[in-house]
Amino acid sequence: MALFTRELGIDLGTTNTVIVEGDQILLNEPTVVAIVVFEQKMVEWGRAARDMIGRVSDTIEVVRPLQHGVIAEYEITEKLLKFLVRKTAGPMQLFPPRLMLTVPYGVTSVECRAVHEAGLSAGREVYLIPQPLAAAIGIDLPIGTPSGNMILSLGGGTIQAAVLAMNDVVRAETLRSGGIRMDEAIISYVRKKYGIIIGQPTAEQLKIRLGAAIPQDDQSSMEVQGQDQVTGLPKPVSLTSNDIVDALQEPLQEVVSCARRVLEKTPPELIADIIDRGVALCGGGALLREIDKYLTKALGIPAYLVDNPTTCTAEGAARALGMRDALSRSLLQV
The missing domain is CATH 3.30.420.40 (ATPase, nucleotide binding domain)
Structure with missing residues (x-):
């Protein structure tokens, strides 16, 4: 059949x-x-x-x-x-x-x-x-063994941190927040700092072109057209990479908190394996520049971007x- x-x-x-x-x-x-x-x-x-x-x-x-x-x-x-x-x-x-x-x-x-x-x-x-x-299988993690593997999936609507072993999820947590939450944070930041209202597609473009998890030495900028929240008239504003870094700090801290809560509940034997192997990052949010460095520093465990982050699941x-x-x-x- x-x-x-x-x-x-x-x-x-x-x-x-x-x-x-x-x-x-x-x-x-x-x-x-x-x-x-x-x-x-x-x-x-x-x-x-x-x-x-x-x-x-x-x-x-x-x-x-x-x-x-x-x-x-x-x-x-x-x-x-x-x-x-x-x-x-x-x-x-x-x-x-x-x-x-x-x-x-x-x-x-x-x-x-x-x-x-x-x-x-x-x-x-x-x-x-x-x-x-599914993501762990898609990136060929050895989850069929009794050793610990950790994956952090940064999707558009969810953040999922999970520890896996023996073809099953040992500890995990899902946060109903993700890439769209990052877009909302950028919209809020631009409105508060510049008094300009922008839409979600514009915020997403800013995240893709300028977004990073840590401040950048090489500054990029992008001009967008928004709506003045006082007059309601069109008004341009130029944003830099560090503007977007600042805007994303709160959503990124939510990612760190989610991962830490899962690690705190993970058996010590599996923690040792995770320290050796690192945390696999997948999902569209994992494409944010230098998020691997940010999470490595925040968690104290090496984090790395997988080869196929958007399709591995x-x-x-x-x-x-x-x-x-x-x-x-x-x-x-x-």
């Missing part, structure tokens, strides 16, 4: 959705949908929909159907997932594909059930795997489909 059924690993994230089959990335698009309000009809998705944020009339609503890693708009998520699976697997499948969907660690049974049911609308069999475990989910027996204790039951 496996010869006729495709197997897809899907990382359904707050900001991006990645679909992998085997070792091939089939899709990597923003988890954004534009719908006609009165008809509830999807008109755009992915990058095209993301580019519409803040630029459309009231007749079209641009939404992120997932918030903090879980489904916030069930019907929209179901339609989007069905559409994406059909787009990647093809409409003329004899059997619907087998899906491995990732979910944040510690989600409730209701949130799990919502993801599972949305998956069943697109796939024949649906399995759920915690995101830290989906790649691990795809590999997990062939490891279902070994992972039977770890896969989430609905």
Whole structure:
């Protein structure tokens, strides 16, 4: 039967959705949908929909159907997932594909059930795997052994710190904050310091182009157009790298606190392994410049950026489909 059924690993994230089959990335698009309000009809998705944020009339609503890693708009998520699976697997499948969907660690049974049911609308069999475990598989950490491995996933909607051993999560914590929280911190900083209101897409561009975890010797700058919060008129403002560093200090401290709480609850034997191997950083937030140096200093443990930070979770989910027996204790039951 496996010869006729495709197997897809899907990382359904707050900001991006990645679909992998085997070792091939089939899709990597923003988890954004534009719908006609009165008809509830999807008109755009992915990058095209993301580019519409803040630029459309009231007749079209641009939404992120997932918030903090879980489904916030069930019907929209179901339609989007069905559409994406059909787009990647093809409409003329004899059997619907087998899906491995990732979910944040510690989600409730209701949130799990919502993801599972949305998956069943697109796939024949649906399995759920915690995101830290999938990411660890995707970056080839030796989690099948009794030695300790630590991963820090910095996603758009969640921060997840986890210690893994024997194909399972030993200790973990999920903070419902992430890359979008960083964007909000930049928006707040610009409003307080310069009296200018900017949108989330502009804040994201500032984070990508200028963002760093520690002050930079080589200063870069970027001019953005905002709205004066007093007059309401357009007004340009020039921001430097260190402006963004200052803006991100509070969200970064939340990352450190989350990781420390997990380390405090980890058995000493596993801590020794983690000190030797370091903390693996993945997720889009791990691309922030010099965040590895920042976390190494803050935690006292070496932190390093993995080779495939934005796709490792989906790649691990795809590999997990062939490891279902070994992972039977770890896969989430609905």
